[in-house]
Amino acid sequence: MTLNWGSKTWRVDDSASMGWKRVTRSRVGSFEVKDWNVVWLWDKPGGKGRNIAVLWDAPRGLADKSRGDGSGRLFDPEDASLKQREIQWTLVTPPPNQSKQLSPRRQKLVTWLNTEFKSDVNYGTTKYNDLTGGESGLGGKSSKPGYTNCLILPGIVSAEIAKEKGHTGKKLLPWLKKNSLTGTYQVRDRGRKLGAWISAADSKKRPIPGDIFALLKKGATHHETDGIGHVGVFLEYVSDTKWKTADFGQGDSGYTGRTLIRDYDPTTGKLTSPKTAKPPRVLAGWVDLDLYFKGSS
Numbered sequence: 001m002t003l004n005w006g007s008k009t010w011r012v013d014d015s016a017s018m019g020w021k022r023v024t025r026s027r028v029g030s031f032e033v034k035d036w037n038v039v040w041l042w043d044k045p046g047g048k049g050r051n052i053a054v055l056w057d058a059p060r061g062l063a064d065k066s067r068g069d070g071s072g073r074l075f076d077p078e079d080a081s082l083k084q085r086e087i088q089w090t091l092v093t094p095p096p097n098q099s100k101q102l103s104p105r106r107q108k109l110v111t112w113l114n115t116e117f118k119s120d121v122n123y124g125t126t127k128y129n130d131l132t133g134g135e136s137g138l139g140g141k142s143s144k145p146g147y148t149n150c151l152i153l154p155g156i157v158s159a160e161i162a163k164e165k166g167h168t169g170k171k172l173l174p175w176l177k178k179n180s181l182t183g184t185y186q187v188r189d190r191g192r193k194l195g196a197w198i199s200a201a202d203s204k205k206r207p208i209p210g211d212i213f214a215l216l217k218k219g220a221t222h223h224e225t226d227g228i229g230h231v232g233v234f235l236e237y238v239s240d241t242k243w244k245t246a247d248f249g250q251g252d253s254g255y256t257g258r259t260l261i262r263d264y265d266p267t268t269g270k271l272t273s274p275k276t277a278k279p280p281r282v283l284a285g286w287v288d289l290d291l292y293f294k295g296s297s
Contacts, residue, residue, distance in 0.1 A: 003031065005061055005062040008030055008031055008032065008033075009028060009029065009030050009031070009045060010028065010029050010030070010031055010041060011027060011028045012027055012028075013027075021078065022077060022078055022079035022082055023052055023053070023074060023077045023078060023079070023082065024043040024050065024052050024077065024078050025043075025078060026043040026044065026049070028045065029041060029042050029043045029044055029045065029049070029052070030042045030044065030045050030046055030047050030048075032047055033058075033060055033061075037056070037057055037058070037060075038054055038055060038056055038057075038058065038072075039054070039055040039058040039059075039072075040053075040054055040075075041053040041054070041055065050076045050077075050078075051075050051076050052074065052075065052076055052077055052078075053072055053073065053074050053075055053077070053087065054072050054073055054075050055070065055072040055089055056070055056071055056072050056073075057070040057071075058070060058072075058089070059091060067091065068090065068091050068267070069088070069089060069090040069091065070088075070089055071086055071087065071088050071089070072086070072087050072088075072089060073085065073086050073087060074087060101208065102208070102209060102210070103290050105161070105164070105210070105289065105290060105293070106208065106209055106210035106289055106290065108164075109157065109160065109161075109210045109233075109289070110209045110210050110235055110236070112160065113233060113235060113246045113259075114235065114246075114259070116131060116257075117246050117257055117258055117259045120250075120251070120256050120257065120258045121248075121256065121257035121258065122251070122255075122256055123139070123141070123253055123255035123256065128257070131156060131257070132152055132156065138152040138155050138156065138182065139152065141255065146254075147254065148248070148249030148250075148254030148255065149248045149249050149254065149255050150184070150230050150231055150232065150247060150248050150249025151182060151183050151184050151186075151231060151248075151249075152182060152248050153212075153231065153232060153233060153246065153247065153248045153257070154180075154181035154182055154183070154186070154187055154212050154231055154233075154287075155176075155180050155181060155182030155183075157181070157212065157233060157289075158176060158179060158180040158181050158182065159172070159176060159180070161293050162175050162176060162179070162180075165293070175296075178296075179293075179296040181212060181287065181292075183231075184214065184227075184228040184229065184230070184231050185227070185228050187212055187214045187228065187231050187287055188214055188224075188228060188284060188285065188287075190287075190292075191212075191285075191287035191288075191292055194291065194292050194295035194296065195291065195295065196287050196288045196291035196292035196295065197285055197286075197287055197288075198211075198285050198286050198287070198288055199223045199224060199284070199285040200223055200269055200282075200283040200284060200285045200286070201223040201224070201285075203266060203269060206237075207234040207286040208234075208288070208289075209234060209235055209236050210233065210234070210235075210289040210290075211233070211234045211286040211287060211288055211289050212231060212232070212233055212234075212286060212287045212289065213231065213232055213233070213234050213245070213271075213283065213284075213285070213286040214228045214230070214231045214283075214284045214285060214286065215228070215229055215230040215231070215271060215281040215282065215283060215284060216228065216229060216281055216282045216283075216284045217229035217281070218278070218279060218281060220281075220282060221282055223282070223284045223285055224284075226284075228284060229281060230247075230249065230281070232245045232246060232247035232248075232260075233245060233246045233247075234286065235259065238261060240264075240266070241263060241264050241265070241266065242261055242262070242263060242264070243261070243262045243264050243271070244259060244260070244261055244262075245259065245260050245262055246258075246259050246260075247259075247260055263280070264283070265280065268280070268282070269282050269283055270282055270283065271283045
């Protein structure tokens with residue numbers, strides 16, 4: 001449900017479950033904010049029709065973020081058997097308008113990654129070797145138990161931007177040695193040095209498509225000092241709580257590159273994916289793509 005605080009109206013889209021019809025057949029309606037910290041939902045504009053639900057301890061305006069979740073009850077639903085049924089609500093902030101704020105560099109990178117990762121990038125294939133440089137580049141295998149190659153994607157991104165900045169031929173390797181984000185800890189450490197590291201400790205901040213994100217190791221919680229266990233590239237918001245990312249370190253081998261739809265929990269700050277067996281881990285933060293590569297010489 002989307003609330004419009006200007007017109008005091010609500011709307012649900014076509015993805016609403018069949019269960020919504022048991023509450024009301026309306027897709028739009030109105031709401032009233034009462035002085036005693038409740039919100040009344042009406043199934044018609046202008047406070048008319050059925051008073052279908054009452055929300056308790058609800059936000060009092062667009063800027064009110066002090067109430068993140070709560071409960072309420074169905075007051076006069078379409079299905080009378082649901083009357084007085086208790087309900088739960090959660091305030092979800094919509095994702096930023098991505099299309100209007102992407103720099104040309106971000107647009108180019110996101111388009112390129114979506115193309116390269118349209119299908120899995122599997123170890124040893126021509127596609128894998130072209131993208132990673134194979135055994136002589138970033139694509140080699142490690143003998144360390146449990147090792148995965150997630151750390152190479154920030155390096156691949158760095159190399160692409162180096163070429164864009166004109167660092168080719170003999171200029172490429174010296175530039176990468178100084179500026180490449182290949183690694184896990186490297187993302188946070190080098191990002192800090194150029195003032196481009198954004199800590200997820202501030203839960204109100206969100207990455208922008210093209211940013212390079214880092215997850216803490218399993219069980220870790222401190223964004224700035226605990227170990228980094230995974231890195232990848234944020235591609236887009238499917239919704240505020242579902243994020244599309246590009247990642248290496250996937251599959252049974254731990255060497256596959258693919259896109260994932262990850263679930264983000266704004267309450268715990270954890271990010272996960274239904275495609276992986278690993279438990280959710282705390283989002284440490286991300287490197288702002290534009291800030292970092294603007295500052296790199």
